[in-house]
Each structure stands twice: as structure tokens, then as C-alpha cells.
Amino acid sequence: MNPISRRKLIYGSVAAAAGIGGLAVAERLASRYGLIPPDGSGIYGPGETLTYACQRVLTARTPARTFPRSMISKNPFANAVAPPKDEFKRLQAGGFRDWRLVVDGTVARPMSLSLADLKSLPIESQITEVACEEGWSYIAEWIGTPLSNVLREAGVLPHSRYVVYYAIEKSLWGSIDMADAMHPHTYLTLGMNDGDLPVPFGGPLRMRVPRQLGYKSLKYLTHVTVTDDIKKFGSGKGSVDPDYGYSWYAGI
Ligand SMILES: Nc1nc2c(c(=O)[nH]1)N[C@H]1C(S)=C(S)[C@@H](COP(=O)(O)O)O[C@H]1N2
Ligand SMILES: [Mo]
Numbered sequence: 001m002n003p004i005s006r007r008k009l010i011y012g013s014v015a016a017a018a019g020i021g022g023l024a025v026a027e028r029l030a031s032r033y034g035l036i037p038p039d040g041s042g043i044y045g046p047g048e049t050l051t052y053a054c055q056r057v058l059t060a061r062t063p064a065r066t067f068p069r070s071m072i073s074k075n076p077f078a079n080a081v082a083p084p085k086d087e088f089k090r091l092q093a094g095g096f097r098d099w100r101l102v103v104d105g106t107v108a109r110p111m112s113l114s115l116a117d118l119k120s121l122p123i124e125s126q127i128t129e130v131a132c133e134e135g136w137s138y139i140a141e142w143i144g145t146p147l148s149n150v151l152r153e154a155g156v157l158p159h160s161r162y163v164v165y166y167a168i169e170k171s172l173w174g175s176i177d178m179a180d181a182m183h184p185h186t187y188l189t190l191g192m193n194d195g196d197l198p199v200p201f202g203g204p205l206r207m208r209v210p211r212q213l214g215y216k217s218l219k220y221l222t223h224v225t226v227t228d229d230i231k232k233f234g235s236g237k238g239s240v241d242p243d244y245g246y247s248w249y250a251g252i
Contacts, residue, residue, distance in 0.1 A: 038238030064185040064210035073138035078200035105225035108155030128210035143191030174239035213250035
């Protein structure tokens with residue numbers, strides 16, 4: 001069976017199970033196909049699973065929504081962030097020459113990349129929207145290298161399931177599954193509109209995951225770790241967000 005009709009069939013089965021047999025049956029089916037999200041247990045678990053499973057089966061490869069240049073926002077809104085720590089200020093004073101992105105975990109070749117290293121990879125751009133869960137959004141051009149380029153260089157081992165990523169403040173972190181990690185619109189972002197990525201927008205390096213809500217697009221990115229076991233991280237729900245009542249998977 002070709003992959004598309006196979007995916008439709010799985011989707012049909014999960015959705016039908018939800019309708020006929022209830023969420024528990026749908027959950028068992030989703031589990032069989034590896035479609036349970038890290039926060040798929042607890043009170044909201046079945047809902048999270050149903051959303052994630054259906055999205056994954058139907059849209060794992062669809063592009064992010066892109067916009068014409070004329071729709072780039074004149075006054076993009078930089079959301080408030082925690083005040084920068086001394087380590088950030090030190091790196092900023094040095095023109096971010098010592099900024100590093102560490103890539104490790106279940107990879108054949110762990111790496112530590114400077115911004116110059118990242119800029120030597122194929123650079124692309126996308127005009128996409130940042131949509132905050134609070135309701136506002138803006139459109140910008142994002143310039144960077146697809147995360148997949150770095151993951152290929154590092155040699156992701158076949159049993160890998162998630163990419164966990166950290167901001168310079170290690171308490172801020174999130175993760176995405178391999179479908180989003182390898183998606184061509186998921187960028188290690190170095191630039192915005194006409195220049196380098198400004199600090200208020202996450203400079204010098206930001207994860208852009210344009211197929212999910214803004215909170216997955218972590219600013220001040222310093223560390224990417226590939227894993228086959230998401231339960232080992234934090235409270236085991238795939239990011240800090242579920243601890244605050246937000247879904248791990250925030251597809252838009
Ligand atoms: N490091 C860091 N990244 C972050 C945040 C943050 O507080 N700190 N806020 C997130 C949230 S909730 C949103 S909606 C977007 C906002 O992006 P913007 O500042 O470019 O509008 O950044 C996300 N990335
Ligand atoms: Mo947000």
C-alpha cells in the first residue's frame with residue numbers, strides 16, 4: 001500500500017475508534033502506531049492523543065503556511081522574555097562570536113557549532129507567522145538553515161524519536177518529534193527580515209517551528225539533543241509547557 005493511503009487508513013481507524021468505541025479504543029490504536037504524544041496521559045491525555053495522532057497521520061509532510069512579501073508585518077511584536085542573565089550579556093558583548101549550538105544525544109557525531117559554522121550551511125528563508133497562544137500574531141521573513149541539515153551532519157541514529165532543545169536558560173526547553181525536526185520549514189534561525197536576528201526576537205539563534213504555536217519557537221537556542229526516550233527529560237511530558245497547562249503538541 002502506498003504511504004498516503006496507508007496513512008489515510010490509520011487516520012480513519014483512529015477517528016472511527018474514537019467515534020464508535022470511545023477515546024480509550026482510539027488511544028490503544030494510536031499507541032500501536034507510535035502516535036501517543038509525551039503528554040498523552042492524565043485528564044487531558046486522550047484529547048492530546050487524538051489531536052496529535054490525527055495531525056501526524058494527515059499532515060506530517062504538509063508545508064507551513066507561507067505568505068507573500070507584501071504581508072510582512074510592519075511592526076512585529078516581540079513578546080516579553082526574562083531579563084538576560086550575565087552569561088548572555090557576556091556573549092552579546094563579544095558580538096556572539098563565542099555563541100555555540102551543542103548537538104548531541106542519539107547522534108553518530110556530536111558537535112558544537114558557532115554561528116559562523118551554521119552560516120556556512122545552506123541558508124534558506126520562509127515568510128511565516130508567529131502565532132502566540134494568547135491570540136496575537138505577526139508575519140516575518142525568517143532566514144536560517146533547516147534543522148534537518150544539522151541533524152544530517154550529526155548523523156541521527158535510527159531509533160531516535162524526538163529532538164529536545166534548550167534556551168540559554170536551561171529551564172526553558174521544548175521538544176518536537178522527528179517529523180517536525182526533519183520538516184523543511186523547521187529552521188535554526190539566524191536572520192529576520194533584512195538582517196541578523198534581533199535580540200528581542202531571539203537573536204542570535206532561534207528555533208522556528210512554524211507549524212506550531214509561537215511557544216514552540218524557542219529564542220536564544222544553545223543546545224539540541226536527540227533522544228529515543230522523552231520521559232528522561234523534565235517531568236517527562238516533552239517540554240515545560242504541559243506543566244503550565246499548555247499542550248506539548250501545538251499544531252496550527
Ligand atoms: N527563550 C524564550 N523563547 C520564547 C519565549 C520566551 O519567553 N523565552 N516565549 C515564547 C512565546 S510564548 C511566543 S508566543 C514566542 C513569541 O515570539 P516573538 O517574541 O518573536 O513575538 O516566543 C516563544 N519563545
Ligand atoms: Mo506565546
